[in-house]
Amino acid sequence: MEHSHAAQREASAAMDTDKLAQEMTERFRQVLSTKRMNELTSRSVQSRSSSPAPRDFGTPQPPPAHNALPPSYSSLRNIPLVPQPPQDARSVRFKNMLHSLSNMPIRWENPGLLDEALRVVPLEQIYNEAEEESQILQAEAESLGTGKKAAWGYQDCVIRALLRWFKRSFFTWVNNPPCSRCYSPTIGVGMAAPLPDEQARGANQVELYxxxxxxxxxxxxYPRYNDAFVLLQTRRGRCGEWANCFSMLCRAVGSRVRWVWNSEDHVWTEVYSVHRKRWVHVDACEEAWDKPRLYTEGWGKKLAYCIAFSVDGAMDVTRRYIRNPSKYSLERNRVPEAVLLHIMDEIRAMRRSNMSKQDKFRLEGEDMRENRELRGYVISSIAHDVSKISADDILNGRSSRSRPDPDAQKALEGRTSGSNEWIRARGEGGRGTSNQRSPHDQHPR
Ligand SMILES: [Zn+2]
Structure with missing residues (x-):
């Protein structure tokens, strides 16, 4: 095969120059990574001290360096320092949409309904499973030596057990509802106006088959119910219904929860792990726990925005889900980045307006810690890119040859066989999701 000859030639050429290049590479790596790290650190220091805004309005940021390697991180890296209110109509529309999306977790905050919701959950089974798993994790940690912490705490294990039950025995994925007269498959024929009782139960849209x-x-x-408590009875839907109902149940069993909206038409959940002191990605449709790379490295999707909303905050968590921005980042052009910062600040302030000083302070500390966590992902991604540059490439002035990313493998773990079919059935296979969707509906399905 021609191709393998070429590869052989390339490989032997690389071996010849290996020794000579090795030293150069090492030096190059050091220079490059030090430069990048310095750049990032100084930016993050600036932005940490940026409220109130630093007096540098007149000084435009220097344009990003145009070295060929590693690729630029555009919007994800160049975080503007000063939040700006939206000015143009497009930005105002985006702001209004985010405000409206941010209401989702508020609708779960009904203690009576949450208690009621728990009646459909096999609590004893879930608590037993959680107890058992957390004991196993504890024992594992102890066997590794003193000072080792269990991978997950008890409450994390409760959510993990809830997730298994939800996906395996409770909720059903429905693209086209089957015919209720003869159980045959159906064909989509458009939208219908909701009937009064459908509307009363929170369905603003009804698909007709x-x-x-x-x-x-x-x-x-096929009424698309938007009310998590109604979904406890209908027990079916696409990712919108899954994420809505599952997130509500996480709340019902006492976890802090976020509803994560993604601009490429997906939604999922994050729960706060008290044990790990961080937010954890959970996707009920996929029975995925802490696999934030699933959508990019797993499915090959490109993403622009992932925004998390909770009852007490809002956060742009895109960096948690795109660890390799040069490959998986879509252009973020819905609104200038400075405006997005402003909108996030605004939603946070609104959610916290009635809180005590201490609570606000605690949440701000949490936000700062999370920002550091998210920045860390960008830094390690850059470090990874730098380490991929081979000596050969430097000598020949080529762009980096890609090597398998060990972490990408992690994204794929836990995908059961048959999950490809599952993805296909859902129309979630990478790009080009083909869900019927009305152009006016900004909400994910
Ligand atoms: Zn029929």
């Missing part, structure tokens, strides 16, 4: 069997021809309605 027709039985594929000609003699039957029955119509099937």
């Amino acid at each position: 027709k039985c594929s069997v000609e003699q039957c021809g029955a119509y099937e309605r």
Whole structure:
């Protein structure tokens, strides 16, 4: 094969120059990584001290360096220092949309309904499983020596057990509802106006399907319920319904929870791990726990925005989900970055307006810690890119040859066999999601 000859030639050429290049590479790596780290550190120091805004309005930021390697991190890295209120109509629309999305977790804050919700959950089974798993994790940690902490705490294990139950025995994925007269598959024929009782239960949209069997021809309605408590009864939907209902149940069992909206038409959950002191990615549709790289490295999707909303805050968590921005980042052009910062500040302030000083202070500390965590992902991604540059590439002035990313493998772990079919069935396979969707509906399905 021509291709393998070429590869062989390339490999032997690389070996010849290996010794000579090795030293150069090392030096180059050091220079480059020191430079990048310095740049990042100085930026992060600036931005940490940036409220109130530093007096540098007149000094434009220097343009990003245009070295060929590593690739630029555009919007994800060049975080502007000063939040700016939205000015143009487009920015105002985006702001209004985020404000409206941010209401989702508020709708779960109903103690009576949350208690009621727990009646459909096999609590004893879930608590037993959690107890058992947390004991195993504890024992594992102890066997590794003193000072080792269990991977997850008890409450994390409660959510893990809830997740298994939810996906395996409770909720059903429905693209096209089957015909309720003859159980045959149906074909989408558009949207219908919600009936009064559908509307009363929170369905603003109803999809209409027709039985594929000609003699039957029955119509099937698929109301898209937006109310997590109604979903406890309907127990079906696409990712919107899954994330809504599952997140509410996480709340019901006492976890702090976030609803994460993604601009590429997906939603999922984050729960706060008190044990790990950080937010953990949870995707009920995928039974995925702490696999934030699933969408990019796992599915090959490109993402622009991932915004997390909770009852007491809002956070742009995109950097948690895109660890390799040069490969998986979509252009963030919905709003200038400075405006997005402003909108996030605004939503946070609104959520916290009635809180005590101490609570606000605690949450601000948490936000800062999370920002540091998210910045850390960018730094390690840059470090990883730098370490991928081979001597050969430097000598020949080529761009980096890609090597397998060990962490990318992690993103794929835990995908059961058959999960490819699952993804295909859901129409979530990478780009080009083909869900029927009305252009006016900004909300994910
Ligand atoms: Zn039928």
